[in-house]
């Protein structure tokens with residue numbers, strides 16, 4: 001045996017082991033279709049390895065033909081590896097963050113026009129109701145119809161009737177946390193009397209290390225810093241939770257120049273059930289965690305002697321996704337969510353804005369824009385056709401994006417009684433970060449060819465319209481056991 005033939009054997013053994021790890025990963029992910037394909041793939045890879053050993057044993061590679069085939073095999077493998085691993089030209093637009101997406105005049109978003117604020121805060125017959133629809137008559141008929149379906153989640157859990165009760169109870173339990181933390185003394189904290197009037201002098205480097213470390217210690221999975229682009233702050237308050245109607249329509253002033261933005265991972269298992277009720281438990285659980293982290297982080301910064309405001313489910317001063325993009329947490333995907341390298345779109349985002357001087361992070365290019373151009377899976381699977389299937393983004397309010405139709409999406413939520421999350425579930429970036437998926441993510445974040453190959457592979461292994469999965473027993477929604 002020569003070194004050349006040994007390298008070939010080791011290479012084939014490694015690919016068979018990766019095939020085996022993918023097969024195990026699919027079983028763990030409870031992906032039935034992918035498990036079958038992964039098993040066939042593993043069989044093929046193992047057969048190739050065994051066949052190679054057989055050829056080695058009979059001395060085939062000692063013949064001229066055998067050596068020629070072996071060398072040709074090496075050339076093909078090296079070429080494929082080079083094509084998949086080589087870092088292709090970066091997306092300069094992504095590296096500029098949201099500045100790279102701005103293509104015209106951007107008007108700040110008015111929170112009053114946001115679907116949740118319209119549904120939750122505007123009460124028919126109230127002064128605000130009349131004032132709003134006088135200004136925006138185009139929303140009135142839609143909002144009237146949508147209100148008949150109920151609040152943001154319609155009649156919660158409706159899709160899983162008659163067994164939705166426990167999952168609705170769990171959702172409401174998590175939802176209670178952000179509400180508890182939505183008073184101004186919670187989101188806009190004063191320092192403890194011990195620290196009142198004192199300011200700790202910290203270098204931006206030290207302050208950055210401390211706030212990031214603290215956020216992580218409280219449960220944030222990803223943390224980044226950005227200088228705030230005022231375009232992403234809401235212009236006027238529209239969400240009212242404590243009868244503080246004097247705040248409705250109040251201008252939101254730019255008072256901070258930095259944002260500490262963080263994300264928490266949503267459970268792969270729970271999101272996998274979307275659009276069924278476990279996915280809404282997971283969304284609300286993550287919002288609760290976000291409120292918990294943001295509130296403590298704001299108090300931490302206030303006790304350092306600086307101004308800080310927490311942004312979470314029950315109090316936003318800004319749009320979270322653009323801030324997260326600028327803070328280098330990921331890129332904006334076709335489905336309208338942030339897509340991160342670590343967890344794909346399976347995250348929820350929160351933030352603290354502050355005047356504490358910090359070191360901003362740089363936006364990242366992880367290949368999302370290019371991947372979304374070829375993938376379109378979320379658009380294909382969206383039951384309300386709310387995600388545009390066109391190849392390229394369009395300019396909406398001065399910035400480039402695939403514009404989600406919030407009205408049709410929100411209407412679908414109202415019908416099924418959950419926040420759906422099908423788009424999040426089917427996104428190829430959402431797979432659990434098992435060893436083989438980590439390899440795939442490493443390749444697609446750096447290489448265009450890999451994106452094209454793995455986009456097709458995802459359709460083959462998981463299907464063009466992947467099915468939702470069973471939930472953990474404690475959150476089951478079909479209640480087959482109950483009969």
Ligand code: SF4
Nearest residue numbers: 333372375376378427
């Ligand atoms: S499903 Fe595909 S197109 Fe949609 S966000 Fe994910 S990668 Fe982009």
Ligand code: SF4
Nearest residue numbers: 382409420421422423
């Ligand atoms: S949440 Fe559901 S309805 Fe809304 S865009 Fe995603 S897939 Fe479509």
